[in-house]
Amino acid sequence: MSPTPTLRDVAQLAGVSIKTVSRVVNEDPEVTEATAARVRSTIEALGYRPNPLARSLRTGRDEAIGLVVETISDPFFAAVTETVEEAAREAGLFLIIASAGRTPDQERAVVLGLLHRSVCGLIVVPCWLGYARERLPIGPGGVPVVFIDRPPSGLEVDTVVVDNEGSAQRATAHLVAHGHRRIAFVGTAIERFPLRQRLSGYAAALAAAGIEFDPALVVSHARSADGDAPLLSGVLSLEDPATAVLSANAVASLDVVRHLHGCARTDVAFVSFDDFPIAESLSPPVTVARQDPALMGRTAIDLLLRRIRGDASAPQRLVLPTTFVERGSGEIAPVRVARAAPDAGRPTRRRTRAAAIPPCSTTSQR
Amino acid sequence: MSPTPTLRDVAQLAGVSIKTVSRVVNEDPEVTEATAARVRSTIEALGYRPNPLARSLRTGRDEAIGLVVETISDPFFAAVTETVEEAAREAGLFLIIASAGRTPDQERAVVLGLLHRSVCGLIVVPCWLGYARERLPIGPGGVPVVFIDRPPSGLEVDTVVVDNEGSAQRATAHLVAHGHRRIAFVGTAIERFPLRQRLSGYAAALAAAGIEFDPALVVSHARSADGDAPLLSGVLSLEDPATAVLSANAVASLDVVRHLHGCARTDVAFVSFDDFPIAESLSPPVTVARQDPALMGRTAIDLLLRRIRGDASAPQRLVLPTTFVERGSGEIAPVRVARAAPDAGRPTRRRTRAAAIPPCSTTSQR
């Protein structure tokens, strides 16, 4: 009758008390099967659905979990989200996705918004907020939380990250093994986690190979004045230019691809941290250290569900591996270049081709 | 004191009544500035934040809007979402993103879940559910809703779609103008909106040019047994093969690119419905009919906000244009092929190259 029927409507129509209906809804065994059946059919007839708001207000907990990411337009987190979603659905939980925005205040508002909506668990990519300082009612004693992709500094909670340092180290060592000594590191926000760890791995691999770390080979969107300008032009036009490139994430990888393809520079070796859609069909196909977003999502939600169900064991810090996929671009040998004449060592064909293509310092067409 | 302070706590500490605090929180002007200030400082001291759940339960409306998409891992909707998010934040609204899953039941559960959480507005990509039949408390008289990307069949509500038919028609006509008569249409879910409309546009353009519609040139993932097999192999190996391809969405475009690049078939013209990240730096760069996700998001949220604020004018049906971007792949002229000997007409260079590459009927490496 009423637009959205309530317990009262059902109770009235079934000729029982509100509480009895509530019991049936919550599958309380202390109800006669006869009345339960009658109530159930009334519920069906009225199309009654429990109001999660009222329920949460009462219990202080909703049958929902929250997922906070920096931006859902990041393909990696989109993939993570998809897995979490699937798992939440299986577990009968409503998934609320929200994104953290661009400032600590926005992120705090989002987390608090979720918390105040009484989610029973939270998966968070900590972006801008110092969770140790905030003293939010999360983690042990509060609403269960699992942090993913980045650890929240100084907080003892469950965390799932990938092996950033080790993977970057391996990728760099791979390039070194193929003869490169001038390897550029390209990223979009190098100063922050997880790119900082990838930079560490890169540096560690260089050190292990006895190659000096050259800051001139490390480029970041954050440092460049024009974010849209190809990051690579600089390092490829140094007096002693880079012969190989390691990109720090998929976004940077696309920039690298755009630039290398724009210049037809198939002589530059390239390894991408993280896979991207057409990496395998470019020429040459791009060698990648592939992250597994599904594994991250699955691991995080499994951990969270355990916590929600009461697991109070010590917080875990899980580190996921990456898969190194050799496809070609990472196995290109360096072209030896004389210091005095940067172009001297290039094969003739390249030179000819390079002369035929337009200059490469401009941004690509839009 | 209490873990999460309530109006009562604040009232007690400030020495006023609950209602007064409520007034201050809701910026009711009818409060003395003196008491208001005292209350505000108490709120600050206690770290009080209003509980949106309780508020919603009372008012029947939350300061949140819901966004339902099919899957957030679709880059187009990810971009739409980002815009909506930004706008919602500006408007002081909390955005709850949820995805519709794979069945009508799941979609219904998601929409009802949002509705029961008292969102004050909804943006929905109708995926599986027949909204006309469902009789949900949405649209005029219920919670304001704006449908995007697809119209909900038989329902008079605000809708924002792109000009699918017109854009596909233009793209097809473009290929026809460049001399093609054998144009393939490739998509992932051709039978559903909006791809069906794009197919209509394609067919209309063919009809306008006096070219017979050939079902053999229309391929869909849904029809092929192996979803991962390149869609193109078939149409390119017909007795009278396709000389041009129109892809119906970005996902299909990536498949096309993978296949054409894998076969080094730079002689096939290609226009993509919708842009994708590296379209412009492929060789040849890909000509696209570009959708504008930001425009769609902005249009939808603006419309929704107007409705939320009480605009009760007749439901609107907005159609957004696409931008046709010529980059090269769509301007390739057809290679005339003799019916009896499909390969006869190809330039010698092509033939040589084709002979050097592996056969193309297999899936690409993983």
Added chain:
DNA sequence: TTGTAGGCGTTATCAC
């Protein structure tokens, strides 16, 4: 200008 009573839809505590 401020406070009091009541109820939103639910669950929890007790009696019956």
Added chain:
DNA sequence: GTGATAACGCCTACAA
């Protein structure tokens, strides 16, 4: 087994 009744935190109506 079942049913009144009191919360949960907030807001609307009306009284002071």
